[in-house]
Amino acid sequence: MARLTGRMVIGSERVAGTGTAIRAVDPRTGARLDPEYRYGGEAEVERACALAEEAFDAYRATPPERRAAFLETVAVKLDDLTDALVARATAETGLPEPRLTGEVARTTGQLRLFAADLRAAGDGTGPVDPAGDAGPEIRQGRVALGPVTVFGASNFPLAFSVAGGDTASALAAGCPVIVKAHDAHPGTCELVGRAVSGAVREAGLPEGVFSMLYGDGPTLGIALVTDPRVQAVGFTGSRAAGLAIAKAAANRPRPIPVYAEMSSVNPVFLLPEALAEGGGELADAFAGSVTLGAGQFCTSPGLVFAVRGPALDAFLDAAAKAIAGDPGAPMLTPGIARAYAEGVGRLERHPEVEILARGREPDAAVGGAAALAAVDAEHFGPGLQEEIFGACSLVVRCADLDQVRELARGLEGQLTVTIHAAAGDREAADRLLPVLERLAGRIVWDGWPTGVRVGHAMVHGGPFPATSDSRTTSVGSLAIERFRRPIAYQGARR
Numbered sequence: 001m002a003r004l005t006g007r008m009v010i011g012s013e014r015v016a017g018t019g020t021a022i023r024a025v026d027p028r029t030g031a032r033l034d035p036e037y038r039y040g041g042e043a044e045v046e047r048a049c050a051l052a053e054e055a056f057d058a059y060r061a062t063p064p065e066r067r068a069a070f071l072e073t074v075a076v077k078l079d080d081l082t083d084a085l086v087a088r089a090t091a092e093t094g095l096p097e098p099r100l101t102g103e104v105a106r107t108t109g110q111l112r113l114f115a116a117d118l119r120a121a122g123d124g125t126g127p128v129d130p131a132g133d134a135g136p137e138i139r140q141g142r143v144a145l146g147p148v149t150v151f152g153a154s155n156f157p158l159a160f161s162v163a164g165g166d167t168a169s170a171l172a173a174g175c176p177v178i179v180k181a182h183d184a185h186p187g188t189c190e191l192v193g194r195a196v197s198g199a200v201r202e203a204g205l206p207e208g209v210f211s212m213l214y215g216d217g218p219t220l221g222i223a224l225v226t227d228p229r230v231q232a233v234g235f236t237g238s239r240a241a242g243l244a245i246a247k248a249a250a251n252r253p254r255p256i257p258v259y260a261e262m263s264s265v266n267p268v269f270l271l272p273e274a275l276a277e278g279g280g281e282l283a284d285a286f287a288g289s290v291t292l293g294a295g296q297f298c299t300s301p302g303l304v305f306a307v308r309g310p311a312l313d314a315f316l317d318a319a320a321k322a323i324a325g326d327p328g329a330p331m332l333t334p335g336i337a338r339a340y341a342e343g344v345g346r347l348e349r350h351p352e353v354e355i356l357a358r359g360r361e362p363d364a365a366v367g368g369a370a371a372l373a374a375v376d377a378e379h380f381g382p383g384l385q386e387e388i389f390g391a392c393s394l395v396v397r398c399a400d401l402d403q404v405r406e407l408a409r410g411l412e413g414q415l416t417v418t419i420h421a422a423a424g425d426r427e428a429a430d431r432l433l434p435v436l437e438r439l440a441g442r443i444v445w446d447g448w449p450t451g452v453r454v455g456h457a458m459v460h461g462g463p464f465p466a467t468s469d470s471r472t473t474s475v476g477s478l479a480i481e482r483f484r485r486p487i488a489y490q491g492a493r494r
Contacts, residue, residue, distance in 0.1 A: 002084045002191055006035035008181070008214050009193040010044060011051040011207035012200075017044065017214055022183050027094035027330040027337075030365030037186045039215040045223045051208030052147035052176035053229040059209050060144040060174035064122065067172060068115035070203040074163060075108035075115075077195040085191055089157045092185040094330030094364065099293065103158045110165050110454050114172035117477050126486070136491035142484045144174030145257075146231030149224040151217075151245070152182035152189060153236035154332050155296045160474075161185070162192040162212055165454075166234030166259070169479035171209070178230070179212040180221050184333045186214060217241055222248050225258075232257050232483055236298070236474065239263040239387075239465055246468050259482050260468040261461070263387045264415040265302035266449045267439075269404065269432060270315065272307050273424035274446075279315040282420060286393075287322035289448035291359070291370050294329040295391030296336070299416050299449040302387060304395040305404050316374060316395060320357035323372040326391065328362030336389060340368045343388030347371070352379035359391065377403050385412055401428050405435055413463025413470065414440040416449035439463065441470065 007014040019039030023032045078085070086100045093100075126140035148170040152161035159165065162179050170177050181189035193212035200209045213220060225233055225248045233249060235242055235258065242260035249258045270282065289301050306312045331337040347353045352375055359370030370391035375384060377398040384394060398404045417440040421429040436443055441462035452460050452475050460475035461467045467474075472482050 002081065004035050004088075004187050004190055006037050007190070008040055008044065009197045009210070009212040010048050011211055012197065015040070015044060017041070019215065022186065022214070024092040024184065024186055025334065025366070026091050027332060027334075027366035028364050033091060033187065035187075037214050040213045040220055041215070042223065044213055044215075045220060045227060048178045048208075048211035048213060049147065049224070049227045049229045051206075051211060052178055053208070055176045055206035055208030056144070056146055058206050059176055062174070062205070064118040066203070067174065068118040070199060070205060071111045071115040071118075071168065071172060073199040073202055074196050075111040077199055078104060078108050078163060078192065081191060081195060085158065085188060088191060089185060089188045092188055093157055093332050094366070095157075095293065100158070103156060106454060107158045107163055110159070110168045111163065113454060113477060114168050114480065117480070118172055139489045139492065141487050141489060143487050144484050146175060147229055148175045148177050148232045148234060148483055149230050150177055150179045151221065151233070151235040151237060152179060154182055154184045154336065155293075155298070156236075157182070157185040157188045158192065160236045162189050163196055165474055165479055166236070167196075170232070170234065170483045173480050173483035175232070175483045176209045177211075178224060179210075180217070180224060181212050181214050183214075218244070221245065225249050226252055228252070228254070230256065233259065234474070234482070235260040237262070242468060257482070258468050259472060259474065261298060261415070261474055262465050262467065264298055264462065264466045265385060265387050266299050266414055266416045266418070267303040267305060267408070267411060268301045268418040269408070269420070269436075270304060270306040270312075271419065271421045271425035271428050272309070272311065272401075273422035274420040275306060275311040275315055277422050279311050280318050283315050283318035284322055285448060287319050287326070289450045290372075290393045291323070291326045291391045292450050294331050294368065295370070296332055296389060297450045299452060300391070301418060301449055302393050303385070304393060305398060305407060306395065307400055307404065308397045312397060316356060320372055323357040323359055323370050326359035326370040328360050328364070328367050328369055330362060330364040330367050331390065334366050337366045337368050340388060340390035340392070343386070343390070344368070344371045344392055346383075347373045347388075347392070347394065350375075350384070352376065353384070353394070377407060380407060401431075405432055408432065408435045408439065411439055413466045415460065415462045415466045416440055416442045416444055418444040418447065418449050420446055441466065441473070
């Protein structure tokens with residue numbers, strides 16, 4: 001494994017912090033991992049932001065081909081580090097090696113996707129209004145916003161972290177990036193941060209194009225968000241942290257956009273004919289989606305709506321059996337495991353909620369048993385909409401399809417909604433679809449929401465509180481538009 005130093009990356013320098021000391025924890029054993037990392041402070045924030053601002057004009061002026069080659073160099077470096085990244089990330093997160101090997105490929109795939117798009121777009125010239133009686137020629141273009149702060153996520157230590165989608169799209173747009181590394185996997189962050197910094201150097205780009213700091217959210221994180229040189233923020237994490245970041249950005253003398261992915265329970269709608277025709281298969285696939293990765297996906301299906309009856313009863317019996325047989329898995333951090341236990345505990349104490357099944361406790365220092373619960377629609381209220389981050393789902397038993405649709409109208413914004421409909425459900429699905437279109441950023445038909453494909457059509461976003469801005473996506477090629485703005489050149493000389 002590549003040697004870890006416990007240092008952050010500020011431009012071309014490797015800097016040791018002087019603040020609070022942290023170590024990663026192996027959730028499988030509870031062992032604290034070396035090396036020690038120390039938080040940065042005001043001096044590190046100032047240095048990183050100054051370098052990013054200094055680099056901005058030169059970096060945004062680089063030709064698309066040069067930025068594309070830079071992104072591909074980052075991808076190659078990460079590919080070369082696959083074994084070391086998987087080994088360290090497994091130790092820090094407890095996630096299985098095959099999952100993390102795939103995540104390395106997804107991370108490098110994102111970088112290559114933006115590189116290909118940069119080449120295809122050429123100079124990025126948009127629509128042109130030709131000169132004529134109405135006036136001179138007007139050409140539309142895109143300009144990068146400025147330095148961007150990215151907050152790494154806990155549940156995807158690669159694809160949503162240091163060189164993940166937020167970083168890749170911001171760099172593709174021409175924005176320098178300052179990453180706040182996640183405490184849950186600092187060693188993985190260091191390996192990736194050094195790879196990105198090395199690619200900056202090899203590409204001959206200004207050193208301030210990339211920096212990575214360690215620090216806590218309320219101090220160093222907010223300091224980055226409120227620094228006047230930072231012009232946008234990418235975030236994936238809890239609702240509380242996302243709202244704090246959005247508030248800090250909005251309260252600046254010159255507010256900046258925050259693209260925060262925060263909270264989603266990803267409701268599933270099982271229509272009657274689909275449930276009657278394939279309830280057993282649906283139950284097994286549903287349980288697999290709920291328990292995948294110990295439920296630590298932002299798209300895990302945490303709510304199910306269906307009409308009461310024998311078909312739903314059979315589905316619940318089969319799903320409960322599958323959940324009860326789940327062996328469990330390590331959870332990412334002690335804090336996430338505690339929050340999960342508290343969430344399931346709220347369901348257990350709710351007088352109208354029935355716990356249908358609990359999975360087995362995993363053989364891990366940090367973990368949680370899967371849970372399946374049910375409640376009648378008459379007792380379903382706002383308190384039961386809250387996300388429980390982990391392998392837990394609540395089934396809402398409805399009187400009829402009108403009640404299903406009415407409850408859907410009252411849900412908060414979501415990343416995904418899923419609908420299972422057979423041929424006989426077509427009319428019901430047509431009536432439900434307009435409600436779902438207002439509810440989520442992605443509608444999944446006859447499938448399951450876990451797993452987000454990186455491509456040109458994907459939307460990983462949704463109405464508040466799923467995200468802070470439903471007009472965009474954090475996955476896919478459209479993500480680049482978060483970090484640049486349109487500009488019109490009127491009568492400009494060629």
